[in-house]
Amino acid sequence: MCDHLVRVVTEDGQLRAAAADTTELVREICARQQTDLTATVALGRLLTGAALLGCLLKGSQRLALMIEGNGPLGRLMVETDADGSIRGKVQNPVAGLPPRGDRFDVAGAIGHAGFLHVIKDLGLKEPYRSLVQLQSSEVGEDLAWYLTHSEQVPSCVALGVELDAEGRVAAAGGFLVQALPPGDAKQLDLLESTLRELPPTTSLLRQGLTPERILQQVLGPQPLAVQQQTRLAFSCPCNREQIGNMLAGLGNDELSAMIAEQNGAEVNCDYCQETYHFSGAELEALHS
Numbered sequence: 001m002c003d004h005l006v007r008v009v010t011e012d013g014q015l016r017a018a019a020a021d022t023t024e025l026v027r028e029i030c031a032r033q034q035t036d037l038t039a040t041v042a043l044g045r046l047l048t049g050a051a052l053l054g055c056l057l058k059g060s061q062r063l064a065l066m067i068e069g070n071g072p073l074g075r076l077m078v079e080t081d082a083d084g085s086i087r088g089k090v091q092n093p094v095a096g097l098p099p100r101g102d103r104f105d106v107a108g109a110i111g112h113a114g115f116l117h118v119i120k121d122l123g124l125k126e127p128y129r130s131l132v133q134l135q136s137s138e139v140g141e142d143l144a145w146y147l148t149h150s151e152q153v154p155s156c157v158a159l160g161v162e163l164d165a166e167g168r169v170a171a172a173g174g175f176l177v178q179a180l181p182p183g184d185a186k187q188l189d190l191l192e193s194t195l196r197e198l199p200p201t202t203s204l205l206r207q208g209l210t211p212e213r214i215l216q217q218v219l220g221p222q223p224l225a226v227q228q229q230t231r232l233a234f235s236c237p238c239n240r241e242q243i244g245n246m247l248a249g250l251g252n253d254e255l256s257a258m259i260a261e262q263n264g265a266e267v268n269c270d271y272c273q274e275t276y277h278f279s280g281a282e283l284e285a286l287h288s
């Protein structure tokens with residue numbers, strides 16, 4: 001089954017929810033980023049969180065989530081769009097931290113102090129930007145805090161990445177539940193106590209449950225209306241033209257220096273690790 005996301009509303013219109021299986025894309029992006037185990041779990045959670053928050057995007061709208069903490073991972077950045085294309089990167093892919101008991105030390109790897117930035121390009125003149133302080137640095141709680149306090153939509157977020165004995169991604173996924181206006185936060189409190197009884201999302205995925213079935217387990221017996229299913233996949237929109245524009249933006253002096261020193265340039269995309277080669281003559285053509 002391909003990675004995908006399902007979005008539903010409860011029949012009484014009080015809650016909206018989304019669940020996602022992100023196993024393949026987390027596997028692929030973490031392989032490209034060469035993350036160690038703790039970094040895989042941290043980046044995998046942020047990728048899953050972006051997929052869930054991205055389910056409300058439309059048309060050419062884009063969403064980016066960035067976490068900047070004082071831990072060894074440095075900056076984590078994830079981007080997605082309305083079509084379910086996702087890319088992500090981490091500044092330092094090796095957290096180098098031992099697990100704490102049976103859990104990976106995601107909060108230690110991200111750092112206990114720092115910010116979650118949310119940037120939405122909704123096709124308006126300026127992108128919407130918001131930032132909140134990290135709460136627990138476990139990613140899911142930080143996203144829930146942002147949604148509840150900054151967007152003022154009471155929300156509960158569960159994100160999971162499970163690794164097998166060899167350290168490969170066995171399952172990744174999560175869900176988001178939001179109280180719709182007039183917004184009865186009590187419903188979410190009730191939900192949170194139900195959630196404590198539920199096995200982790202990744203166990204449900206490993207049992208073969210689809211995102212839709214997971215939402216049924218989370219939301220109980222009430223009827224759900226499926227609003228949308230979106231395929232999720234890693235995709236990097238970088239291209240030669242964009243990289244050329246970036247090089248041109250460095251200015252004529254910098255371009256001349258690159259021609260004189262190496263008769264060309266090599267630019268690596270931080271997201272997909274694609275390398276773009278520009279010859280001296282191609283750099284010459286970028287001069288303004």
Ligand SMILES: [Zn+2]
Nearest residue numbers: 236238269272
């Ligand atoms: Zn790229």
